[in-house]
Every structure is written in C-alpha cells, then in structure tokens.
Amino acid sequence: MSNPVLHRSVTVPGDICHISCVTPDRVWIGDHDGKNIILINSEGDILHMTNVMSMRGQHTVNLTGDLIYIDRDGNIIKLSQDNRTKTTLIKKTEEWEPKCIYSSHLNGDLLVGIWSYKKGIIARYNGSGQLKQIIQHGNTGQKLYYDPIYITENNNGDVIVSDLGHHAVVVTDYEGRPRFSYSGPPSGSGLFPQGICTDALSHILVCDFITSTIHMIDRDGHFLSLILTRPQGINGPMGLSYDDKSHLLWVGLYGGEKKVRVYRYIERQDYLQSITNQSKINI
Template structure:
C-alpha cells in the first residue's frame, strides 16, 4: 500500500496561491497563482525571478531540458525565457484562431511541446504537439474509434514515461489519457467510492504512476499507468484545501503540492508500505549516465546519484547507499491514514 508522508512545508513569497508548479532543479521551481504572478523560488520560499505577462492561470508554464521557462503569455503566444541570458523568444505565435492555449508541457524524452487548447463557442478541446521550433506535428482531438471529441477544457497536461499524453479536463471532470500516437486509452473520473473528480494539477513519477489533484476530495490521487486507483494523500489534514499545483522531482523523489488555499507548498514522499526492506534501485536511472542506476544518495546536495556522478562531481561529498538509507528512514516515517 502506498502512503504519502509530509517532509517539508515551504511558504512562497510573491504568490497568493500555488496553482501550478514547474520544476527547474531540485531546489528551484516556477510557481504561478490565480492573479497572474509567476515567480521562480527556492526551497526557502524566496523570490528569485518573476514574469509579468503570463496568460493561463492553470498549467500555463513548463520547463524544458535546458531549464528554460516556457509559458503562455497574456496574448496566448507561447514564449521561451532563456535561463542563461534571460532572453525571451516567441516559439508559437497566436494566430487569433478560436482555439486558445490553456496548458503546455515540454516532453523530456522528445523535446516536443504538448499544448492543451479549447474554444468557448463549441466547448471543445484538443491537444497539439509542436516540435522544438514550433512546428505543428500532431493534433489529438477525436476518439480514434468512435470519432467523439476527447476533450472539453484541458487545463493541465503531462506525459508519462511510456509516451502517454495525460490531460486534466475540468469540464469533463476527468483525466483523459491517450497513447503517443493519439489513440484513446482511458478516462479516470474518480476512485471506486464514486465521490467524483474535479481534476487540477497532474504529473507522473519515476514508476509511471499518475498523480492528480482533486479539488472535490481535497486530495492528491495516485493511479497506476493503466488508470487504476491506488491511494490518495489527504492534503486537508495538513491545512491545505483544494490542491491545485503538482510537480514530481525525479532526483529527490519528492512530490510538490500547492493549493488555491494559500501560498504554502507541501513536499511529500510517497512510499510503498508493503515493501519496507528493499528499494527497486534498478528502476531509477541517472539522467546524465542513463546506463547507471541511482544507487547512492548525496547528503549535502539531497540528490540521488550513480557511481559515475560520485566519481566526477560529488567525489568529496558524504554519500550513502540508497537501499540502506531507505530502510533506516522508513522506520522513522509515520504513514498517513
């Protein structure tokens, strides 16, 4: 059984709520609120940078493989803000069509941009895939068998490790999933209890679980990659109503959860309480050295490492074996009910 364990809370300066979170590094994220503030913050909650012309208050920004911010501006253009020189470039120019971008996601595997769009006059939505230069290369809109519209109002979007495109659709009250080619796979509308779903922020973790904020039950719900409900984190018991923003850090394996309740973000670790003595290290591969498992944990940097990383950039740091550290910490965690 999976449980969420609260590790830390961070109060963020410069925003009034936490509607969307985009990870840059393990200690830096972009966070936006309902008022259109978009700020770069660290794990102390300090404002490091800000953007003033953001358009979508939902999943309207993402970070690419070079740590550049990509966001939808107030004119519905999609811009890139370079981390290196702060230069802003328009990647996709809005052409005054009835389709308005609502959410954007940069694929770590391909570098493509997935953009969720909607049009008010017909209450329909679609997902458009662009390459890194802004060329339209795919449109996902209709069920591949029935021909029916897949989306109404896609407000958050992400991609799973198997290439699935995962969308929070606010008007359909569903999480809608298609494969990489745009073929419909499934929709998730809530746990077996039938409590319904009001989906907001969405992300996936290192084991291809799907995590979605549910405004209705004040929880973050975890599904497997096939859409089966596994567990939920009740954020209300930690003083957070209506969870919205969600981001998973693949280096620290922490889940960042924000809400429209206030400007404090909770960081959770989701653990499998049925597996207390072993951690599947082979499932976690290093980004810099893909053939190497993340077998060590750097104490001062708070990141998981492979042996190659230790020899190159963490040579004199205090590192611990991940499996041993996992077992030690596990005995100190109190699972949430």
C-alpha cells in the same frame, strides 16, 4: 510509503495554481493572485518574476531548463535559463486559445491543450514550435476533450490531460489513440481534476480540488490510493509537480494558505534512480 513524509513547507506570495520543477531546489510557481510566474528556491526566496496572466497549467520547463509559458496574448514564449532572453515559439491564432502546456522529457516536444470552437484539442509541436500532431477525436469520432486545463506525459509516451469539462483525466497513447478516462473511485463518482503529474514508477497523480485529495492511479487507469488528504495538510490542492531528480512531490495550495508543501512518498531512492531512465521509451 504507507504515509508520505512532509519534507518541507514553503511560504509563497499567493495562491498557487501550477508548479514546474527546474532543479531539486528551484521551481517555477504560478501565482494566481498576482498573475505572475515566479522562480523560487526551496526556502521560498524569489529569484525571478515574469508578469503574465498565470492560470492553471500555463507553464513548463524543457530539457535544458528553459521556462516555456503562455503569455497574456496567448503566445507561447521561451525564457532562457538565465532569464535574459525571450523567444516566441508559437503565435496565437484567432481559431484557438492555448490553455495548458507541457514540455516532453522524452523528446522535447511541446504538448499544448487548446480550446477552440467549444471543443478541446491537444496539439503536439517540436521544440522549435513546428506542428507535428493534432489529437482531437476518439475511435468512433467522439470528442476526446472539452476543457483541457493541465497536461503531462507518462514514461511510455501517454498523453495525460486534466479535463475540467469532462470532470475526468483523459489519457491517449503517443499516437493519439484513446486509452482510458478516469473519473474517480468508484468509476464515475466524480472528480474536479486540477494539477497532474507522473512519477518514476509511471504512476499518475492528480489533484481533486473539491475533496482536497491527491489521487494515485496506475499507468492503465486503475485507482491505487488517495496519497494525500486534508488531514495530512492538503487543503485546496491545485499545483502539482514531481521532481525526477530528488523524487519529491511539490504540491501548491489554493484558497488562502499560500503554501507549497513538498513530500516524499516513495522509498528506495537508489532503486528509483536505477529505473528512472529504464522506464522511459525512446520516441
């Protein structure tokens, strides 16, 4: 669409640092002010609240609708869909500090961004918390990450990270091989990357907090457009989540507005529904 359409604007308890969609009318939001993860509906009603040190990309929703989050002690916890049962999936060690997490919609793996000894690491676990893979170095042995704060996955299995230390979006393939690094249009112009997600067409969307814009790039790292800007009501975007059922984009604002704005920016919903599963690879 030439101009995204504001679908709804929801008032929330505090500044929003992260969003994880559950259903088209229910999302978990990270309330930076209150250090809570809060389940709200599309009207902004609070349905459940979990008190944790909520910062940036520290929660996700798995394929069965369970909330998975990083608690105050750095452990990774699963909260059942009925919000009654908590299970510790991964315990924090002295060597690493988890910064962000994402549950794969392709195979249920957990992708965890870790800060350890002044370097960033991406660890892949299965849904039960067993380590499968470490992504750390590029082809020539260089460090791929410095400060991974948000993480997501594309339909082809690419691992996509907002790296605040590198001021860039860093992308590897499923095997951990570097694909590209995006640092704004023109390349290298600077980016203050925050919330990140992908959509049914494999676009990558990322919040640039400094310029209050949301960038859209293609799956190979080429800049396409600034899909949302400050004149469209985006002031201090930090949380970002794409709902693959309704094809709506949820944007959480940080900086005093205490709003979540929901946009439709892709036409042809019937076409999107038909390609959603076709575009995903089997891993």
